[in-house]
Amino acid sequence: MNQLIIKDLNVSIGEKAIVKGFNLTLNSGEVHAIMGPNGTGKSTLAKAVAGHPDYTITGGDVLLDGRSILAMQPDERARAGLFLAFQYPSEIPGVTIANFLRAAVQARLTEGEELNATAYYKRLYTKMDLLKIDRKFTSRAVNDGFSGGEKKRCEILQMAMLEPKFALMDETDSGLDIDALRIVAEGVNAMRNSALGILMITHYQRLLDYIVPDFVHVMYDGHIVRSGDKSLALELEAKGYDWLKKELAHA
């Protein structure tokens, strides 16, 4: 079993503190949802853990199986088993999905080890079928001119191919219509197993109808203010974030 521990994490963008004393332990096989109003630091948390250079860690630690990853470069963190599904995936004109994914898979091989191209394509096509992605997609440039739904499916395809230990899914539901959401959720659910831990960031409860979390956390002003199970999400949905803000103000 693997474990990702985010310990008293503090993250700034420039001088501005965004994430303030965030704590969470994520075990393989678990799905945690983080909900919260806009601007509360959810995306910053995900990008900082993945190693985005614009975010400065000013305190705390992130441990993957007991080892701090903070000194590691983004590519090293990825190869160690982290995966960030982007809210707004970059468009990379001129680089095909096939070449991009092959480079990412190849990066995980040991020195001198050759990629088995036949096996690679077989696996790729299986995953694509599962996500209902047309095979012609492999020769298209990464996210270039993709619809919102195509971009998100492409993120899930990468996740399926790279088989991370922990996936940080940032607003995977944003920009998806109900059909696309269903396909993406089916893809994620198909990947759920005892070897994968998922941290799912979402603004809306809707996603949690399709990907049912084991734990729900509410994030506000840079840290977790409440944790519970799926019923917490339903309560939030019913009462709205203002209810939470008022409660916190009284506390």
Next chain:
Amino acid sequence: MSAVPLPQPTVPGFTAERFAAHLASRHAQPAWWLGAKQAAWNQYKALPLPVRTDERWRFSNITGMALDGFELPSEPAAAIPHLPDFPHAAELTFSNCQIVDRAKTILSAELSAKGVIFAPLDEALRDHGDLVRQYFQKYPVALGSDKFVALNHALASTGALLYVPSGVEIALPFVVQHTLSGDHKATFPHTLVVLEDQAKATLVEFFVSVEAGSAHFASGVNDLHAGAGSHLTYVGVQNWSDATQAFQSNSIAVGRDARVLSLNLHLGGRQARHESHSRLLAPGAHSEMLALTVAHGAQEFDQRTLQSHNAPHTSSNLLYLNVLLDQARTIFSGLIVVDPDAQQTDAYQSNRNLMLSDEAEASSLPGLEIQANDVRCTHGSTTSRIDPEQQFYLESRGITPALAHELLVFGFFERVLEKLTDDNLHEALRTFIQAKFKKL
């Protein structure tokens, strides 16, 4: 990376004595040819070195130009580099200005029967003198390298003639390789391609130094002639050593309804100047002018282009893409000229620079001279950096920063590479570019 030091002269270079010796060694060649060589030598001697006040040499590092100390090699090298192999019709390989591997030049019986000619320059002069005479430097040099083109003609001993008769279409490319080995060696390749009406052919030319550290001098000239309705694809791969002074002057003459695609890949050279002049001579003529450059260290790539629209209903499309690392410099100066009666001209010119270093320098001088009133001409240049979000996106998938750069460079180059319909050629160019990135 530090600048490659200037080569130290060990021999006096291109002297009258050396020219006389070269001419004497060619005594069996046609008198008109020898006369033209003498005239070219006289022109070379008479012309001054370029000056930066000449607009055609603006931004060029002229003080860094070194012509002394080089000599024509006398022996072929022991080793000939292994170039990416792909199916081809025939090849001409020059090692140190000598033809080697002659067996590979022999055409299939089918191509010979159709009247295709593919021969080294010396043999072409002997067997097809009139053809060479008709097309060799048929058009004047307009982009500034007159002196170096004259030197090429004076000392040219290596080169190729590809002649494709009317209506003959050849799918597989012809390959010409120029390789230099040993320090302070020089070469003067001259490639002549003549496609008669409705013919179709591809020529791929490699310019390669055997040793990465040797100082070489190259002044090459190409005369490409595309007859009515013909299709010509020319691919040049320049991979001289980083201590090489290189000049290349290409002339592309496009006839009625003919299409020429020329793609030059620039990787090597301390200072590499490349001139390319398309002449759209008759209605329906189209020239696709493409270039890819990877500049690193203290390399300077100096590219000058001219799109001359001499007839109505002609089109040209130029796309020059540069990637710059370290303290490298690129210069692009392009001009579209539309003659008064060249109505309905459609001309496009674009130079894009991708900067991978803050210390690199890309100069861009796009220009238009339009004398007709019913034309569509657009030009422009852009300079950009790698988008840090794209870089992070790739790295977040476990791709190393260096490989992420390489992928983004290929993504940038794809707009040109995708125009090559031959997958094998596409792959060969990728291999050369990848090899350069591995070296960095």
